[in-house]
Amino acid sequence: MIDPRTASATIDTDALRHNIDAIAHHVAPAQVMAVVKADGYGHGAVTCARVAREAGAPWLGIATIGEALVLREAGDTGPILSWLHGPEEDYEPAVADGIDVTAGTVDQLSSALMAAAACEKTARVQLELDSGMRRAGSDPAEWDHLCRAALECEQTGAVKITGIWSHLATADEPDHPATQKQADAFADAVAHARSVGLEPEIVHLANSAAALGHPELHHDAVRLGIAMYGIDPGDGCATRAGVELLPAMRLRAQLAAVRHVNEGDGVSYGHSWIAPHDTTLGLVPLGYADGILRAASGRVKVRVGNRTVPIVGRVCMDQFMIDLGPDAPDAVGDEVTLFGAVDGPRAEDWAEGCDTIGYEIVSRIGGRVPRVLEDGDE
Structure with a gap:
């Protein structure tokens, strides 16, 4: 866990x-x-x-x-x-x-x-x-x-x-x-x-x-x-019916590492992504063992602070990298929202990026990811 x-x-x-x-x-x-x-x-x-x-x-x-x-x-x-x-x-x-x-x-x-x-x-x-x-x-x-x-x-x-x-x-x-x-x-x-x-x-x-x-x-x-x-x-479907749906799951993590990389540096397995310029990467401690589709590599964005940033390099079993940008203000411990925030990204955005459906995005989130209840009645 x-x-x-x-x-x-x-x-x-x-x-x-x-x-x-x-x-x-x-x-x-x-x-x-x-x-x-x-x-x-x-x-x-x-x-x-x-x-x-x-x-x-x-x-x-x-x-x-x-x-x-x-x-x-x-x-x-x-x-x-x-x-x-x-x-x-x-x-x-x-x-x-x-x-x-x-x-x-x-x-x-x-x-x-x-x-x-x-x-x-x-x-x-x-x-x-x-x-x-x-x-x-x-x-x-x-x-x-x-x-x-x-x-x-x-x-x-x-x-x-x-x-x-x-x-x-x-x-x-x-x-x-x-x-x-x-x-x-x-x-x-x-x-x-x-x-x-x-x-x-x-x-x-x-x-x-x-x-x-x-x-x-x-x-x-x-x-x-x-x-x-x-x-x-x-x-x-929901929009045509006039029904507002609210996301019930928000998947989030802390940045586990923040590091500078130089132009030309390869990132993650196979070096499938090469830094096009000097930039800063963040390490998100979730991976495909937790249900983060490997297909999201290079195709999906996450939210850090008030901006969205892309996943870069291949998603690994337990972690993936994001490009925070050359002058990133972010630090270890800062919050990353993968999906489910009111201002996005949504599970549907992940589904579109991974050529699948929202059902798969949420139902794949693994058992070692703790579920934390947010209940207005408690």
Whole structure:
């Protein structure tokens, strides 16, 4: 673990509350399912789950059963949906703790049924349709079979079908035709499930992008993922929706060293950057082991004081260099903001520079970077 004075990811819980509240108002009367998978996209799942519940989110979404159990161990007692289950997954702990599991196949439904028998509790199951993502969920050709098998299980009392859901592939692209095709396929599947006799408590399709940009797809709930953390799920999605998002993570560090280099000096591995003139370099004690993409080398800027300066040379495992300029006033111990400050840079800026998405920038920040809570209520 890095000393938090040296570097840390500050988590602004007020920003989390703001984002949840803003989107909850935008999607009402649909409910919000706050997605806190992958350790809350790097922000800390337990903290984000607590804040989401305090902000009124009735549901939490998580990828794995193990992640869901961590939330239960931390004291969360509300509805939680988990959706990524391996072929030999033990569903029993989830069923015992009242965690909703996902079934996209009859085999997964059978696993939930066996878990219910083992712990003598009703398994809460949500059915997932592959409406066009071609990733997980029931193939449309198998949907009728899955629905009828689910009804049979439900009639035994061992299983309760609590939800039906699917996931969108292109909701961040406003005019992409695949979104409407998926919406139509999902609507047909829900109608068919109801015609068979299933009565789900909750139907949900929209991710963050659809929550912001496709009100017709909100159904009973939206799954609030990256937007909860203050990162736009697509180019201008939040702006078009009139929703202000605030970054919830600020990644910062102290300058660990400041040194003069001469024109022509090579810097970092491979000497991929040669100083074009005499200048001053700063050493930032974070590297790709902490989630700082090596692709950021020479392509991203950070903030020092009231100015932005570039990363130079290759990002190393534990550190990287920045060009402070020839007459830099900076000293060891001065603050560097990598991203998340109100006046930038943003995680989206890093994503653009590294040819990726904001999701990856925040979720990659490693475990040795301490998370420091900034909570206006504490």
